[in-house]
Amino acid sequence: MTEQVPFTDVYVDDDIVDSATEVLDSRRYVKGPRVEALEEQFADTCDVGHAVGVSSGTAALYLAMKAAGIGDGDTVLVPSHTFFATVSPVVELGAEPVFVDVDPETYTIDETDLARKAAAHEDAAAVAPVHLYGQPAAMGPITTIAERYDLRVFEDSCQAHGATYRGDPVGSFGDAGCFSFYPSKNMTVAGDGGMLVTDDADLARAARELRNHGRDADGNHVRLGLNHRLDEVSAAVGIEQLSHLADWNADRAAAARRYRDRLADVDAVELPTEREDASHVYHLFVVQVPDRDELRAALEEQGIGTGVHYDPPVHQTPAMRSYLDGVPDLPETERLCDRILSLPMHPRITDEEIDRVCAAIRGFYE
Ligand SMILES: Cc1ncc(COP(=O)(O)O)c(C=O)c1O
Known part of the structure; x- marks a missing residue:
């Protein structure tokens, strides 16, 4: 039989199994210390003030945009050469995606086309650059364009954990950075999971509330929200994976x-x-x-x-x-x-x- 060369691989060792088993034994499965620990460690990795553990990369993008107030009638500039989930949250929120071409060399959003489309859509609310395949988008020029046209910036960092642009980690440039922990990613929770990172304390608080039925720190339902939480077993696996x-x-x-x-x-x-x-x-x-x-x-x-x-x-x-x-x-x-x-x-x-x-x-x- 021909030996296979697998396209990808998920790493599981005894430490990962032990830390997942510890959570199972603890009976504390949601809203616990492992999610908080992973959030702290991930915020450090990204050099940002806040990290919010969520149920997927898609949820991170959706919650970041929703927490920033993106909604009905807004326009968001996005690449089309990306995974579907960069764009679906825009549409789910009632906003309109305006597609921007990519640079054929780096596969990331093309700055010239972005500048052109930002000028043509002066009322656009945001841009969502993607650090595609693990390569950071050109955050310098993108930030300049975003400042000029007053665009919020949501970095789709789902494929780029640990990548840096001019020395700074991806996820730390925009209003929020959004990561996926899907099994094929550079680090995973061995299931679905994600992380939203930001330096904006208000955005982080809103995202925390939105991921947990709109509840504030005292447990009051202060806004409408669904359940987009990360669970404790996933976070325990994520902590081990992050260390590698x-x-x-x-x-x-x-x-x-x-x-x-x-x-x-x-x-x-x-x-x-x-x-x-x-x-x-x-x-x-x-x-x-x-x-x-x-x-x-x-x-x-x-x-x-x-x-x-x-x-x-x-x-x-x-x-x-x-x-x-x-x-x-x-x-x-x-x-x-x-x-x-x-x-x-x-x-x-x-x-x-x-x-x-x-x-x-x-x-x-x-
Ligand atoms: C570029 C990009 N955006 C968004 C996502 C969505 O992440 P998830 O599958 O965790 O929802 C992924 C991963 O699948 C991705 O590769």
Whole structure:
């Protein structure tokens, strides 16, 4: 049988099992000390004043926007080359997404198109840049544009735990940063979970209330809210995972270097570009290739798992199309769709596995 090269991997060791078991034994499953401890540690990692544990990355984005007052009739500038959940909270809140193209080199929001669309939608309320694949968006120019047009900034950091831009952690630039702890992410709670980080004490308080039935610290229902809490077992796993994050990000970067080295002379393969003023944490290693679907099938036949992130882009999904007034002009987003391929990437991928993937790609194009 061909040996498999898995696309991703989730790390579970005895420490993780023990800390989850401790919570199960304690009978304290929600609103407990582990969520608070993870919040404190995550706030330190992001160098911000507040962190609010929530039930998913989607919930973090939704609650951040809602806590900041985004709602009916507002416009939010968003990329379409991203996961659906960057945009769905905007629509759920009754706001209108205006799609911005991405830079084909970094895959993050294109500053020139952002400036153009911010000028064309002067009443826009916010922008949601995405640190896609683990690469920080250009937060310097984005912040300048946001200040000029008075935009709130919600950083979708769901793929970029521990990444930095000009030395500062992602999530610390905007009004709020939103992280996912889904199993494939750079750190996980081995289930669903997320974190909202912010330096804005009022936004943090509103998000805490909104995640817990609109209750304030005294337990009064002071606003409408649903249940978007993170639970104690998840937080216990998250604390263990966070302690490995820096090492795992370094292992991902080392894997990326080996891919670059082994694929450098395969002309058909366009390797991902790293921003010079940022650290890329390689949630995904995404190359551009011709004949993507054929290559993907050939790799699959050899037991090599791959992914496509994202095709179709959000604006072309059936769910989103019905909310859009017209067809947005996003040439780079559309050009990327049938060229992008995500290669196996996780901290425990071996040199031999990377070499096998690269040999298979080389074989396909020879
Ligand atoms: C860019 C991006 N945004 C938002 C999300 C939503 O996170 P979750 O799956 O935890 O709701 C994800 C992860 O799936 C993501 O990759």
